[in-house]
Amino acid sequence: MRGLGKKPGDTPELRAAAPHDLPADKQRVLKHARRLEAWTLVYLASAIVLLYLTLGSSQAMKAAWLEDLLSLIPPISFLVGSRVAHRKPCAEYPYGYHRATTIAYLVGSVALLFMGLWLLVDSGLKLITAEHPTIGSVQLFGHTVWQGWLMMAALLWSGLPSIFLGRKKLPLAEELHDKVLHADALMNKADWLTAAAAILGILGIGRGLWWADAAAAGVIALDIAWDGQKHLRTAVGDLMDRAPRTLDSEHHETLPRQLREALCGLPWVEAAQVRVREDGHVFYADALLVPRERGPELVKRLGNAAEDLKRLDWRLREVLLVPVDRLD
Amino acid sequence: MLRREGRATSRACTLTAALLALTLGACGLPKDPNDTHERVQEERLLRAGLVRHEPWTYLQHEGKPAGPEVDAVEKLAARLGARVVWTVAPESELMHGLEKHALDLVVGGISSKTPWAKRIGLGKPFLTTRLVPGAPPGGSVPESLQGQDIAVAPGGVAGALLSKEGARVREATDLHRAPGLRAAWDWQLEAWGYVPGTKALREEQWVWVVPPGENRWLLTVDRFVLEHAEDIRRGLVDHARTRAAHVSEEIQP
Numbered sequence: 001m002r003g004l005g006k007k008p009g010d011t012p013e014l015r016a017a018a019p020h021d022l023p024a025d026k027q028r029v030l031k032h033a034r035r036l037e038a039w040t041l042v043y044l045a046s047a048i049v050l051l052y053l054t055l056g057s058s059q060a061m062k063a064a065w066l067e068d069l070l071s072l073i074p075p076i077s078f079l080v081g082s083r084v085a086h087r088k089p090c091a092e093y094p095y096g097y098h099r100a101t102t103i104a105y106l107v108g109s110v111a112l113l114f115m116g117l118w119l120l121v122d123s124g125l126k127l128i129t130a131e132h133p134t135i136g137s138v139q140l141f142g143h144t145v146w147q148g149w150l151m152m153a154a155l156l157w158s159g160l161p162s163i164f165l166g167r168k169k170l171p172l173a174e175e176l177h178d179k180v181l182h183a184d185a186l187m188n189k190a191d192w193l194t195a196a197a198a199i200l201g202i203l204g205i206g207r208g209l210w211w212a213d214a215a216a217a218g219v220i221a222l223d224i225a226w227d228g229q230k231h232l233r234t235a236v237g238d239l240m241d242r243a244p245r246t247l248d249s250e251h252h253e254t255l256p257r258q259l260r261e262a263l264c265g266l267p268w269v270e271a272a273q274v275r276v277r278e279d280g281h282v283f284y285a286d287a288l289l290v291p292r293e294r295g296p297e298l299v300k301r302l303g304n305a306a307e308d309l310k311r312l313d314w315r316l317r318e319v320l321l322v323p324v325d326r327l328d
Numbered sequence: 329m330l331r332r333e334g335r336a337t338s339r340a341c342t343l344t345a346a347l348l349a350l351t352l353g354a355c356g357l358p359k360d361p362n363d364t365h366e367r368v369q370e371e372r373l374l375r376a377g378l379v380r381h382e383p384w385t386y387l388q389h390e391g392k393p394a395g396p397e398v399d400a401v402e403k404l405a406a407r408l409g410a411r412v413v414w415t416v417a418p419e420s421e422l423m424h425g426l427e428k429h430a431l432d433l434v435v436g437g438i439s440s441k442t443p444w445a446k447r448i449g450l451g452k453p454f455l456t457t458r459l460v461p462g463a464p465p466g467g468s469v470p471e472s473l474q475g476q477d478i479a480v481a482p483g484g485v486a487g488a489l490l491s492k493e494g495a496r497v498r499e500a501t502d503l504h505r506a507p508g509l510r511a512a513w514d515w516q517l518e519a520w521g522y523v524p525g526t527k528a529l530r531e532e533q534w535v536w537v538v539p540p541g542e543n544r545w546l547l548t549v550d551r552f553v554l555e556h557a558e559d560i561r562r563g564l565v566d567h568a569r570t571r572a573a574h575v576s577e578e579i580q581p
Contacts, residue, residue, distance in 0.1 A: 057446070132361055132541020134449040137550040144452070144551045146358050146543065208359035210541050 022086065023314050026176060033172040033181055034082060037075040040165055040188070044072055047158035054154045056135050056147055059126050060201030060213045061155075063119055063220035067194050068158055070112055070224065074184030077104030081180060085280050096317075098280025101180050102238045108180075109231030116225025123221055126214040133205055133213045148202045155202070159195020162188040174247060177281050177315050179238070182247045183231055190227075194220050241277040253278075255313055259285055262309060268292050268301055273327050283313070286320040288327060298323065358543035364432055365545040374405040374412045377422035379436025383567035384534075387416065396563020397435040397536075404552045423448060429539045433549060440533040449540050452550045453533035454557040459486055460529060461495075461511045462522035469509065469525030479506030486511040489529045504572040515561060519568035 022030060051065040081101040089096035135151070137144045166188030173182035197216045204212020234249045244253040256276040263272035272289040291298055302321045309319045360366070368374050378385050378393050385395040393414050405412045415422065415431065423444040425431045440453045461478055463469045470476060474494040480486040482499040490497050490511060500506035504520060517524050536553050538546050553560075 132539075134540050134546065135358065135543050136450065137452050137547050139452075139554070144547070144554055146547055148358055148543075203357075205541075205543065206357035206359065208361045208363075208544075210361040 026314065029172055029175045030082060033169065033176060034079060036165065036169055036172070037078050040075045041072065043161060043165065044068055044075070050154040050157055054147065054151045056151065057133050058135060058151060058202060058205065058213050059123055059133065059217035060198040060220065061151055063123070063217040064155060064158060064194050064198040066115060066119060067220060067224055070115055071187050071191070073108040073111060074180050074187065077101070077108055078178070078180045078184060080104070095279060098282050101178065101280045102235060105180050105183070105231065106235035106239065109228050109235050112224055113228025113232055116221050116228050119221035120218060120225060123214045123217040127211060127218070131214070132210040135205055148206050151202050152199050155195045155198050159192040162191040166191070177247065179234065179247060187227065194223065238278055244276055244278040244283060255283060255316070258312055259287065259309060262312065263287055263289055263305070266305060271327055282315050282317040284318050285316060286322065288322050288324050290326055291323050358547065360542040360544045362429055362539065362542060364539060364542040365548055368410050368432060369408050372410040374408070374410045375432045376401050376412050376414055377425060377431045377434035378414050378416045379419045379422060379434065379438065380416065381437035383564055384437030385435060396560040396567070397437070399563065400553065400556050400560055401433065401435055403556065404549070407552070426537060426539050432538065432545070434537050438535055438537055440535045447540060449538040449542055449546045451536040451538065451546060452554060453535050454553045455534045455561055456531060457534065458514045458528035458531050459511065460514055460517065460527070461509055461525045462517035463509055463525070465521045465523065468523055476509060478509040478511050479503060480511045486529055515564040516568045519565045520572055
């Protein structure tokens with residue numbers, strides 16, 4: 001924390017959210033995920049270097065290379081984010097640091113979107129100006145070989161292993177409820193498509209179809225931009241505190257309804273309204289409730305209910321219960 | 329679960345299809361979009377551009393192209409069963425022609441750093457040469473060039489680079505007659521029997537260039553010129569040696 005604000009205890013009038021450590025089993029998953037992401041970085045670095053060395057003047061290669069460069073963002077934000085996000089809340093950041101991952105997610109998605117659009121325009125221009133890509137030769141073991149072969153080999157390396165990495169990461173992302181990791185896993189899984197498109201582009205050049213290269217690059221660019229807008233919308237939604245959604249953002253989380261049902265199921269509660277917001281990996285819930293009676297035991301009941309509700313889901317960091325006269 | 333398996337199968341199918349396409353497409357890759365390679369062989373005609381750049385390429389008294397690169401192009405044409413039609417023009421004109429596929433090949437001591445590189449098909453560098461100070465036979469180039477008297481060809485970059493290092497530069501119209509240290513290309517020094525220094529003033533890689541995107545043709549040209557790089561270098565050395573010999577004949581009455 002090093003100087004980032006005082007500890008909560010220093011300023012009793014300010015309240016910081018309860019310190020929240022991951023459950024032990026999730027800690028193990030997190031460790032596993034961090035190790036996988038570190039390996040992803042090593043692998044990506046090797047693919048990026050290989051692609052760069054064989055880049056030539058192929059637009060499709062450039063697109064595949066840029067995509068690999070961009071796919072460095074999620075693992076890095078995950079590795080940095082998972083360190084920052086699990087810091088304890090302090091007076092300066094009373095809600096903790098979980099939203100750091102959402103910020104990383106936002107920045108990454110903007111980069112994806114604009115790179116994709118730029119690449120799309122660039123590829124389109126190459127098609128319009130009918131630029132014929134030149135792919136020369138390389139010296140390999142004393143033979144002069146067409147460089148296209150090396151390009152395709154590099155693309156295979158950039159496409160195939162990432163499928164397995166993506167498949168391994170996907171369940172971890174679900175368990176940790178981590179959007180960055182989830183996006184990363186999906187991107188890795190889909191990376192073979194990029195590689196296949198680029199290989200088709202190079203094969204096209206090889207068959208004398210000059211436009212195949214720019215066309216393949218255009219397809220890759222579209223894919224990048226599409227990913228970008230999808231993640232951007234999720235990130236903006238998260239920052240707007242929209243109703244929590246599942247990792248793939250296709251369905252609403254059931255947690256708010258569960259909370260409300262649990263509250264209404266209590267004998268001393270007449271009616272309740274629940275609002276849940278997502279803060280990176282964790283949820284904060286606040287509920288308005290109308291108690292049936294207002295005896296001195298109400299405060300104790302509220303405290304116990306909050307503790308019980310928190311056990312509904314490990315991601316639920318705080319439940320705030322506010323007794324009211326009536327609901328609007 | 330079922331859906332996932334279905335996806336995996338379709339993915340496997342796609343991969344197999346891609347591999348199949350790879351192996352099928354592998355025959356005779358790459359091809360030319362504009363069929364330059366086939367055309368040269370069918371029409372038995374190689375349209376070559378010549379940039380005058382002695383000794384790489386030059387015109388003899390009767391206007392006939394000559395030089396080690398000219399010899400090499402003639403040899404390439406012969407191998408393909410074609411004859412060469414030469415177009416002699418400045419580099420920019422020839423590059424424009426190349427860009428529009430009006431020529432098949434341009435030669436004449438063209439550097440790999442040519443500003444045209446992005447608009448044409450740049451071949452693989454077949455020769456690297458160094459512009460370097462050399463000492464007369466038996467001598468050696470001093471470690472520091474500070475205050476040294478060095479002869480250079482007039483108007484070249486060698487003079488400017490050497491003055492920056494503090495050498496006393498002497499411009500000599502006939503460099504091969506200048507006494508003492510001379511700054512020249514490594515093949516010139518070799519022809520004169522000079523001992524080259526270790527630190528190069530400039531390093532240059534030389535290429536042949538073809539129309540953009542004609543990848544089969546480029547591969548053919550690359551293979552040929554890499555195979556004949558030694559011949560071209562020897563041609564440069566011979567040229568420098570002959571000139572030096574001519575001059576010594578002139579001196580002797």
